[in-house]
Amino acid sequence: MSEIIAVANQKGGVGKTTTAVNLAASLALAEKNVLLIDFDPQSNATTSLGFRRSDIEFDIYHVLVGSKKLSQIIQETEMPYMHLVPSNIGLVGLEKEFYDKRTSGRELLLKKAIEEIKHLYDFIIIDSPPALGPLTINALSASDSVIIPIQCEFFALEGLAQLLSTIKLLQDNINPHLKIKGFLPTMYSSQNNLSKQVFADLSQHFNAKLFKNSGDKENPYVIIPRSVKLAESPSFGKPILLYDVKSNGSIAYQNLAQSILCGA
Ligand SMILES: Nc1ncnc2c1ncn2[C@@H]1O[C@H](COP(=O)(O)OP(=O)(O)O)[C@@H](O)[C@H]1O
Ligand SMILES: [Mg+2]
Numbered sequence: 353m354s355e356i357i358a359v360a361n362q363k364g365g366v367g368k369t370t371t372a373v374n375l376a377a378s379l380a381l382a383e384k385n386v387l388l389i390d391f392d393p394q395s396n397a398t399t400s401l402g403f404r405r406s407d408i409e410f411d412i413y414h415v416l417v418g419s420k421k422l423s424q425i426i427q428e429t430e431m432p433y434m435h436l437v438p439s440n441i442g443l444v445g446l447e448k449e450f451y452d453k454r455t456s457g458r459e460l461l462l463k464k465a466i467e468e469i470k471h472l473y474d475f476i477i478i479d480s481p482p483a484l485g486p487l488t489i490n491a492l493s494a495s496d497s498v499i500i501p502i503q504c505e506f507f508a509l510e511g512l513a514q515l516l517s518t519i520k521l522l523q524d525n526i527n528p529h530l531k532i533k534g535f536l537p538t539m540y541s542s543q544n545n546l547s548k549q550v551f552a553d554l555s556q557h558f559n560a561k562l563f564k565n566s567g568d569k570e571n572p573y574v575i576i577p578r579s580v581k582l583a584e585s586p587s588f589g590k591p592i593l594l595y596d597v598k599s600n601g602s603i604a605y606q607n608l609a610q611s612i613l614c615g616a
Pocket of ligand 1: 363364365366367368369370371396482538539540576577578579580582583584586601
């Protein structure tokens, strides 16, 4: 059975795309069939896997408006078990096409599109844009669960209440199955007191929803460190696994994948 996981937070720059790409690659390394869906018109997941926007003729937008099937636009990646559904800037047009007209079922466009190929994958990971608009609503409506990256910096928890109430609204109205898979601390610097404070706040409020490293008493939680290698790898068009597999950022994302494979 395939599991569909959205990566969402309406704040920009918190590590959504980095998490979606590297979680997908780490699950693929474990020989799980993974589909990464880029659902952000900024196409950062697409370009960080080495695709150029100008080379993409059809993207997820064409699927949502019904001119292509999802199976027709899936791309292979450098990772054998990982496929990509690309996005492009045209995806912003979705709002105009469906939302201005208040088309019924507009929250479920992505969910319906995924049904065609769902059985082919163990995991489908959806990267979402930095807003709580129609695209993120579609991503959350299509998903079994959501991972919420939390950047370990100032104002990290600001806006979280709004995200959590959106999730609750979706659970009550559109997608009763939606679960919070976990909060993922990102860009953590152990030398930085603010990072420590954000993590302390997170573990105080949401300890049960932090990803755990099973059997590692010294580092019980999965925490994504601030890492130059993680920031560099997109410019080489590669997930961190193919850029510097032994870097601490790479290991942290493999730990996240392990935690999920162990049932987190
Ligand atoms: N753990 C990290 N360490 C260092 N840089 C990171 C890390 N995670 C993300 N970045 C960088 O921070 C920026 C924002 O990350 P990104 O994943 O694109 O966030 P979002 O998708 O939430 O906007 C990008 O330039 C990315 O390469
Ligand atoms: Mg992004």
